[in-house]
Amino acid sequence: MRKYLHALLVIAATLGAACYEPVSDDSEGTRERTVQPGSRTAPAANTEIQPSATPGTDFSKQSETMTDQSTPQVKGFRNNVAQMLSREGLSIDSVADSSSPVERRVFEEYGAVYLTKAKPPSKAMFENDSEVLAFQSAAGISSENIGGVTIELQPAAMNALKAAVDEARSKGLSITPRDGADAGKRSYSKTLELWKSRFEPALKHWKQKGRLDDAEIARLKGLPIKQQVAEVLKHENQGIFFNTFFNNSILYSVAAPGTSQHLSMLAFDVTEFADKRVQDVLANHGWFRTVQNDAPHFTYLGHRKSDLNDLGLKSVSKKDGVFWIPNV
Template sequence: MRLIIKKAIYIFISILVICIVVAITRINLHQPNVQTSNACNTVNSPSCVPNGSVPISPTPNFNIPQTDKERFLSAIASHLSNIPQPGSYEYILLKAYGAVFINQLTTVKLPSNVLLNNEQETQTFQNNLTMVKIEGTNDCYLQAIAATALNQARSQQNIPLKSGYGSGDCTRTFATNLRFWHKYANQHTLDKVKQGQETAILSTVAPPGASQHLWGLAIDLRISNQQQRKTLNEYGWFQTVVNDVPHWTYLGLTESDLVNLGLVNKVEKGISYWVTPL
């Protein structure tokens, strides 16, 4: 009889333990997957959710641009309809003259491609620009915001144009761009540029349809001292084509902005250029 009673007690205790375990498991299954923290009591804290709960850390976003090249390509994507493929003629032009495409000002107009193919395309683009004359010149015009910035810089420093007065230093026609190209190069040179076999010429003259001067955002200046350069930089003007010393480009940004958007500072013969990271 005692043996039967002991067995009954054992069975009863076992059943009770099983019931308790099942009950605890059901309770845990209904608990939300959060970690509580008494320190999370700031209403506007971005890391907190109501009732002091801290959400599990999200997966890191690896799409955030990290390298100079990634930041640059991200910055210019809103301007170009298609980013040129490495090795293409357009990519070569983007590398040489593409610094201007990081411009973030809505009042600046840029073409949707790095190359204007003919006079008609160039005129169509230029006809939609708002142009302002550079003070003290005969017929030198730039996009309004670029011209205004240059006029302000020139009001503080003596900053002469390369030629002293002319339109050739400022916004150019396709025909003028072509004429300058023929002055320094020919079709054979252009073929070599397209094949990636010749790049040095790009510091002397831009191929037809590729000049920043076509966009009303470049000017050739005669600069002789650092104070002139400093003033131009303060108004958003920078040198962007290595070894093309007279050439200045309106970027409309500060030097720290240029770094954040992926441009690289390159010093050549004592002159600081801001170039693409391609």
Template sequence: MTMSMGFFLKKTFFYILIAFLSCALVASQGVNRSQLMANVQNTKDCVTTFSSENNRVSTQFCKNISQTSIEPTSSSPFTPDQSLTEKERFLATITQKLSIIPVPNSFEYTLLRAYGSAFVNQIPTIKLPPKVLFTNDQETKQFQLTLTMGKVNNTSNCELQKSAADAFNQARAQVQIPLKSGYGASDCTRSFATNLRFWQKYANNNTLEKVRQGKETKILGTVAPPGASQHLWGLAIDLRVSNEAQIQALNQNGWYRTVEYDVLHWTYVGLPKERLTEFGFQNKIVEGINYWVTPL
């Protein structure tokens, strides 16, 4: 018998002995297989292979599990510290999405207060704008071209970001929910030009200046200033909701009224109702309508 063959047989006998003792341990101590393997691998993860050459047993590598860590990814959901105030929880959450938070009392901060609910969205496939206000049509189009869109079922040209469209279609599968106009694109994702046209229909430059100065904010519940609408982001839809069953179906699929006085407007937040307060949302009833608003 050669030395290499003897070595191989000794190793084989050793592993058979280990297997026998392991079975005996399981039988006598009640330790299941997963527990046993967990104990064996508590410090090192080794890959052992048999080499056909010379009938040798060889260990390729061992990795120390204690040195392995799971790094958070951009798609990992974020939950703010619940010891913080509502405002602090909200700001801590949107900081994950917005690189620059508007300065309090600024025009952009006013817009964030009115329309910033969407920045809490934790759905990995949802894309949020880099800021609360687009300055022109070109900037808006550049952002919209990066979006993955989906169609709202049984409409001709109503599109939303795909995850938002899927969630709305699921709500509609539960109960009939008509769009404001019945089918139109203006109810869903809008262009900068459409946003501007709506503003000019309900307001003017004088009104815009008052909003900039913080002297007029109720208009924001009727129409968004040019470049500020959630409809530009593919995360808002205008609906004719008239009963509790429709509201429940929308809420169950992450859709909420988030803009005070805008009864028709629904925002895709993507959170179950019971978790909204975790992120600082405040429940507010205005003229008998239930809204979930930002705490700013």
């Protein structure tokens, strides 16, 4: 049981970390190296503040600009997410399977994206290309040249990003994509390819070491991806690691397939992420960091910073700055 809990903590610390290549496991160290369960701090005292806005605000009619006067109408993260999802005809249960530890933790740790004013992901864990393509098509894709690279995002996210780029420019700053077009939209196949680039070499390595036999390797390869993720994490609890150097969890190296905010076109990886002024400009336009330990990764929420607490998020300060995560 203890090992199982440890696996959950590893998932909690890393699943949904969505940048894949830009922040690799074994080099720059912009991700935290250690699991920090204690980072799930006690709820902020101001989370339960009674919102003061007039009742009956229709979130679906809010402007995408940051000039609207919307204020959250309900309390707590889950209630606000439920309200945002209801615009799409979705519920929390329909996007995240509460019987799946992986999906439950993805939702609780990285679910800030469900508060977006754009189209929230329809699943915590997309399972194939067709699911992702259907979502992306329904959301609409806006394509623009950002910093010399063609970036694709949801239209509302793109409009806000362009406004941020303009504001940055006016202040003598720049906001550019980190590592090419993958800074924006990604495909399910891309996330699967990245997973396999760690998973398959690790199988070979551990076979050579005598820790995995052919039968187990065949079994792991044949599993549906969700079960494969779960089984890989079980092996990691026995010291059979699947990251690049076989010395740490694969989830410190790549996110689990299907869980990235990039699939929903609501994430953008920023080269200048470490500049506090750049963080502030992005925040002015509704872009916040919501994936702990993934410092270059910004998420389009579309809300004002002053509303995030009431929406059920809490700010967590890490060595790379502030992240906004569900207060659950």
